[in-house]
Amino acid sequence: MTGFALGVDQEEWCGQLRALAAERLRPLAEKGEPGRVNRPLLAALGELGLLERVFASGALELCLLRESLAYGCTEAETALALQGLGAYPVLRAGSEEQRERWLPGVRAGRAVAAFALSEPGAGSDAAALALAATADPAVAPAAGGGWRLSGEKCWISNAPEADFYTVFARTGEGPGAKGVSAFLVPADRPGLSGAALDMLSPHPIGSLTFDGVPVGPRDLLGEPGRGFRVAMDTLNLFRPSVGAFAVGMARAALDATLAYTADRTAFGGTLSDLQAVAHRVAEMATRTEAARLLVYAAAGAYDRGAGDVPRRAAMAKLLATETAQYVVDHAVQLHGAVALQRGHLLEHLYREVRAPRIYEGASEVQRTIIAKELYAGVVTR
Template sequence: MNGFALGAEQEEWCGQLRALAADRLRPLADKGEPGRVNRPLLAALGELGLLERVFTSGALELCLLRESLAYGCTEAETALALQGLGAHPVLSSGTPEQRARWLPEVRAGRAVAAFALSEPGAGSDAAALALEAVRDPGSKADADAYRGADGGGGGGGGWRLSGEKCWISNAPEADFYTVFARTGEGPAAKGVTAFLVPADRPGLSGEPLDMLSPHPIGRLSFDGVPVGPQDLLGEPGRGFRVAMDTLNRFRPSVGAFAVGMARAALDATLAYTAARRAFGGVLGDLQAVGHRVAEMATRTEAARLLVYAAAGAYDAGSPDVPRRSAMAKLLATETAQYVVDHAVQLHGAVALQRGHLLEHLYREVRAPRIYEGASEVQRTIIAKELYR
């Protein structure tokens, strides 16, 4: 890819993905229950080799994958992305045993992963985590609890997790959680540790949340959940870096998800306004409509190029990845909100009917401006990087 266009092979692959999303994945998504994990859809993503690409692709290829799936089936895109978000810390910081146990199952769509960072009092301010990991000297009974059915946790002392996580995607139905807890090696971000916590650990419970967007999202409660040395993801006190590395990896592709939705809304609007007759012609003949569509298209293209540039910077190992990633997510998610909203306006009442593409996108598009760092957080990151 040059700075302005994809190569012919990339364009062909994106077209194949859009068709696959519409023809193969959309029917499975339609059979799922909103707000619940769709395991048949995940299995199809694994069978098609798309989950594998989440872990083997560069950032640009991941963006193309997410954008193309979002265009044809947002549920498939979200299911794929959440697998990557939940399991990437295992790939980047897990032990050989953790990787061997979980990653093949995630790639096949048989195990559901979740990224458990947010809390009731720590959403955008991730360094303000309150979930506490208290040192446990480790009795014989404790050692047996640490091992659990999955054999994890080791046989010596460990920690007990106590507190709550909230707005966790795939909770409470995930098979394991990447959990970030305060172990106290230092203040704020310096005292956070990452753990891999299987869902069957004693003391772990959860409940689903009824959200505007149709994603599976829930709350988790930790009542002295035992974790041991073999559950660590990386080193004690270094969990915040694990979290930020994961978010930096996925932020440009959150923008790609948004671009996919914007492009779907734009194409639907072009088709509708070119055919809908009104005032002696078609809607597209009206200057007000044509100018609105031109603005939607221009903003979508600008967001797309910024997302690709951020992904390219990540793949090249550029030092300005945090700034570029934040810019890409900020512009793309705000643009998608603008495009979908105006697409609804130009369609009129038909777009407000349950089941209409734009009704669906209207509910989907709001959340990415908050998830993985709200727009205000992205602006803060950009400003700090500029003044650094």
């Protein structure tokens, strides 16, 4: 990628992904039940090798993958992304035993992963999480003891149907973020239960209850007290790709609007003949392109190991998700009532586009991160 322009091979691959999403994956998505894990869809993502690419590629390829799938089938994009988000901490911080047990199933679409960070009282302020990991020598006594998890997690994608959870809990090595550890918790652990939540977005989201769930040293992801870093490393990779998801939706809405306004007759011509309509479409296209460039700039910075990744990732997610909301909303307005019918592409996108401005750090959190990173480089007198 040079000057933020894709090469011929990359453009061809993205085109193939868009076609694959529409022709092969969308029919599977349409057969799924809203709010439930679509295991046939996950299996197809594994069979096609797309889940493998989530773990074998860098941020740039992940963004291309998510944008292209989102254009043709948002459900497939989300299913793929949630596998990556839930299992990436295992890839980066897990033991060889953990990786060998769980990652092959994730890559094949057989094992469903989930990233369990948010809580009823700790959504945007992730460092304030309250899920308690209380030391208990009776848990894993041969390894020097373990912990019992007590508390709740909420708004967890793929819960309560996931096969394992990456769980962040307070072990108390220090205040705030310094006292958080990450654990890999299989879904069949005693004391772990959950319930589905009826949300606007069609993908599965639920709550989890931990009633003294036992975890030992072999369940740790990384070191005790270093779990917050595991979470932030994961989010720094996936935030730009959330932006790519948003860009994919914006591009789909934009293309639908171009086709509709060029064909729809009104006031003696087509809608595209009206300057107000043409200028609005031009604004939608300009904002979409700007967001796309910022997303891929952030992805490139991540792949280069640049020091300003947190700022770039936050900027990319912020602009892309806000832009997608703008583009989809105006696309609905230009289509009129037809776009509000159940089953219409824009009706679907209108429901999908709202959540990314909240999850993995709300827009307000992204602005806070950006400002903090900017002021960190200012030398005061």
